[in-house]
Amino acid sequence: MAEEFVPQIDGKSFEDVAEDYLTDLIGRSLVMVAKKRSNGSVKVCHVHDLLLEYCKRKAEEENFFELIYKEDKHTLCDDLDDILESTYSLSPEELYTRHTQRRLCIYSQRESFLVKSRPSGPQLRSLLFFDINDKSLTKPYDISPICLALRGEVCLPYTLSRLRHLHVDARAVFGCDGWNLIQLENLQTISTPALIYNKDHAMDPNEVMRRLPNLRKLRCISVDSEDCCHFPSLECVSRLESLKILHYGQSFSSCKFNFPSNLKRLTLPKFQLPWTEISRIGSLPHLEVLKLLARAFEGVQWDMKDGEFLKLRFLKLDSLNIEQWNISSDCLPSLEHLVLQSCKKLKEFPSCLGDVSTLHSVELHWCSRSSVNSIISIQEDEGFKVHVYPREFDS
Structure with missing residues (x-):
């Protein structure tokens, strides 16, 4: 998008068009999926080594990308001082031609690089800066980057x-x-x-x-x-x-x-909300992914009301103190994946889960043995898969 490789298409954002291109590259095995999101979309991907080397070579040939990076910050400062000494002494015209890359990634101390060199130029469209230890970054950049x-x-x-x-x-x-x-x-x-x-x-x-x-x-x-x-x-x-x-x-x-x-995706950790407030979330008409983590809600009983979570496809409950979970017959009609982790006080799953025809899988991580037995008994009459971790709980 920063390089204008992605065209403007009526009715679609640049990000949506770019995702279509990515899907095409994956289909042609030029890009490999490393990790998917909970809704099935691509979260992390990588390319083959040969393609990576080709891209790096082309980027160098076309002044496309420059990386300035050292893991050892002491060595880094010395190297940067050498770079800056030669760069800072140039005339404005020479300095301008030196900064011709369109993408620049910097891992540095702000004082030792940004304040002196002031990376700028009309061709610079993407700038990544990682400050080693300075907690203020107030110098404006003379660019209009995309990222x-x-x-x-x-x-x-x-x-x-x-x-x-x-x-x-x-x-x-x-x-x-x-x-x-x-x-x-x-x-x-x-x-x-x-x-x-x-x-x-x-x-x-x-x-x-x-x-x-x-x-x-x-x-x-x-x-x-x-x-x-x-x-x-x-x-x-x-x-x-x-x-x-x-x-x-x-x-x-x-x-x-x-x-x-x-809203389509919502993740809430540590809010300690009472379960009586969950209906504010359940009434969201487009919500597909919900993750309640680390005491997002407090209380031992969750009662799902009629007509809630109608579009929800993925639900994750992690480190909650819930003991009883009640679901009405018309809740969660679109649920595909359910994940519970460290919800050790929950002893039994609601039997209505067996009526959710869209349910594909249930994952349990470090949950009580009684909850494992409960979901397995529901699964016996239905077609969804149950995955239990650690394995010794599945016996």
């Missing part, structure tokens, strides 16, 4: 208005400065910033969401203020399809939360 990977404190300049994919790491936060001019209307995905509700340290997360009107995928960390809990306001990101939000702070038992109706 950007950052660590530390993030202050995006207005020149990044074309940005489509942003990844920040190490619990980076959005700084208060540098956002007064920017509206990222093209941004499609963002991961994994810390949304901190503290005016002295970071920008208001609700204001961040208002700057991202066309966001489709969000992975983030929600950090409470000292006095109360918060849930990001998501009304303005109505196109959001995938959400993974990790919570650090108080229980959400008294806190309002909401999700966009267009």
Whole structure:
């Protein structure tokens, strides 16, 4: 997409068209699938060694990609100093011709590279920067890339208005400065910033969401203020399809939360919500994948109500203290895969699971022996597969 290999097709986003191309390459055995998502789409892929070497050679010939990387950060700084000394002494014209690559990946200290070299140029479309140990990254880049990977404190300049994919790491936060001019209307995905509700340290997360009107995928960390809990306001990101939000702070038992109706994938860890609030999620009309992890909900009984989770295809429950699970006859009519992990207090599966004709498989990881016996007894009358881990539980 950054290289404009993917054409604009009416009714489809660049990302959807690119996925079609990837599927074609997989079908021709040029790309191999290494890992799939819970909904069956490709998550990780790789290419054969011969194809990789060919791509690297072509990238070098056409000034397509440059990687500056060293695992030993002490050696790295020495090497960078040598590079920068020769680069920084060039005239502006010579410096411009030196930075002709269209994709640049940097693993460095900010002071030893970015501040001195200021990587820029109209041909640079994709920039990946991995900071070794500095926690502030406030120098604006003179580029409008399609992809950007950052660590530390993030202050995006207005020149990044074309940005489509942003990844920040190490619990980076959005700084208060540098956002007064920017509206990222093209941004499609963002991961994994810390949304901190503290005016002295970071920008208001609700204001961040208002700057991202066309966001489709969000992975983030929600950090409470000292006095109360918060849930990001998501009304303005109505196109959001995938959400993974990790919570650090108080229980959400008294806190309002909401999700966009267009949501298809939802992952919630550590929210400690009461099961009475699950209907807010169950009523989402397009939800296909749900993962409730690490005390996402608190309580011993989950009662699924009529008409909930009508489109859900994949459900994962991990490290919950649920003891009793009740399902009405018309819940989960589209469920294909069910995964339970470390739900050791659950003794019995609801018998209504046997009435779900779409169910293909059930996985149990470190669950109670009685729950294993329960799902096996249901399976005997149905056609779905049961996988039990560790194996000695399946006896």
